[in-house]
Amino acid sequence: MVQVDIAQLSGECNVWRESLRNFREEFHNNETMLREIAGKTLTKEQLQDVEHLHNQFHIQLINIHDLKQAIKVHDRKINFEKVAFNGHANEDSYTRHENLQQEYLQMKDTLENLREEFNDFVNKI
Template identity: 50%
Template sequence: MVTTDISQLSTECTEWRQILRNYRDEFRSCESALLEMCKKSLSRDHLTQVEHFQNQFDIQLKNIHDLKQTIKTHEKKVQLETSGEEVYAAHENLLNEFLGLENTLQELREEFRNFINNTSCP
């Protein structure tokens, strides 16, 4: 592996972890918004949806944490230049995992925004 490749892979890992930190912060804010909603009088349907989102945020926050740790471990391997082709293959697999999780997080974000916008409570 050449230095440029190592630098590029390391930079990508850093970017992925930052994006995941941003989602983590956003979903923690969403959890706070859910808690505020619970202080208001909600219909049974809205309460069911609040529970759904709380569960999803818990699950996705765990997924974010786990992937961030996996990326961090991978980044250390990249910096040590261990197993050239294996590192590239692992990096590509991590990219696919990252993109899959990011897609799930974007869907959850959109679903939550629609819920907030369509709920009579601010």
């Protein structure tokens, strides 16, 4: 693996982390909005939806944090390898990068579904 590849991998890590930061901020704002909605007069079903969405935001915020940390550790490792091994990273790092990419894409899909579920709920209220 050449140095350009490592720079590209590191750049991808930065894009993923920025995307996750944006989701984190959006979901914190959605939680605030959900608390305001919960203070209104709601049906039993609507209250159950509020509880469900609150739980989902909590779980996904933890997942966002964990994946961001894993990406950060990976990025640091490949940049260390670039310096320590003359611009090369080992094959394990490349495999780890591919695995993290799959995790990121799956999480992004989950987060987009939660966003849609929340927006549908808000539009019904």
